[in-house]
Amino acid sequence: MVPGYTLGCGIPAAPFGPFTTIAAIADSGSARYDSLQVKGETKSARHGLYVLVGYTYARNFDSGFNDGLGSSAGVTYWPLPGTTRADWSLSQIQLNHNFTTSVLYDLPFGRGKQFGGNWNGVTNAILGNWQVNVIEKATSGFPIFIIASNNSSGVNLTNNGNNFVRPDQLCSARADNPTLSKWFNTQCFAD
Numbered sequence: 655m656v657p658g659y660t661l662g663c664g665i666p667a668a669p670f671g672p673f674t675t676i677a678a679i680a681d682s683g684s685a686r687y688d689s690l691q692v693k694g695e696t697k698s699a700r701h702g703l704y705v706l707v708g709y710t711y712a713r714n715f716d717s718g719f720n721d722g723l724g725s726s727a728g729v730t731y732w733p734l735p736g737t738t739r740a741d742w743s744l745s746q747i748q749l750n751h752n753f754t755t756s757v758l759y760d761l762p763f764g765r766g767k768q769f770g771g772n773w774n775g776v777t778n779a780i781l782g783n784w785q786v787n788v789i790e791k792a793t794s795g796f797p798i799f800i801i802a803s804n805n806s807s808g809v810n811l812t813n814n815g816n817n818f819v820r821p822d823q824l825c826s827a828r829a830d831n832p833t834l835s836k837w838f839n840t841q842c843f844a845d
Contacts, residue, residue: 685716685745702760710752714745744797751794759786798838 689712697704717739762768764782773782821843829839 684742685714687712687714689713702762704756704758706754706756708752708754712749712752714748715742716745717741717743746796748797749793749795751792753792755790757788760784761786 689710692709693707695704695706760767761784763770763784765771765773765778767782770778770782823842824844825839825842827838827842829837832838
């Protein structure tokens with residue numbers, strides 16, 4: 655309690671039943687994002703066509719992140735204090751290539767258009783001024799984030815409630831003859 659101050663409700667410093675433990679996590683990570691972004695668009699009012707094309711080439715590095723989107727969905731990881739430089743690598747949300755295109759076409763039906771120029775108000779409200787829109791997005795995939803789910807090293811590393819070990823990469827993980835079931839060399843990792 656601070657002398658001279660009172661709290662408006664409850665008993666000061668009384669425990670709150672549902673909370674048994676409160677943990678503080680230090681923000682010790684860092685990140686860097688660089689990208690080249692290109693956009694092109696065209697609109698032909700006469701033909702009712704609009705096209706928008708965008709491309710992004712990006713590089714995203716960080717020292718510890720998780721959003722559940724990448725290859726380790728559900729694994730929460732922050733770097734241990736003092737090890738952020740050892741954890742610097744491609745981010746789990748790294749997408750090298752991101753291509754998006756959108757095409758919008760005004761159908762030629764309704765007042766002032768090629769078809770239905772003399773429609774009455776009700777017909778025009780129902781059948782006129784329709785549009786067709788197509789959006790396509792293509793991206794490269796997320797990088798893989800390798801962890802050892804079983805702690806066979808005997809080291810009890812608990813980081814944010816998860817007990818896991820980050821394995822060491824001993825050699826190039828590129829498989830000589832990759833298959834769908836083994837597309838990288840699993841023998842190159844040890845915990």
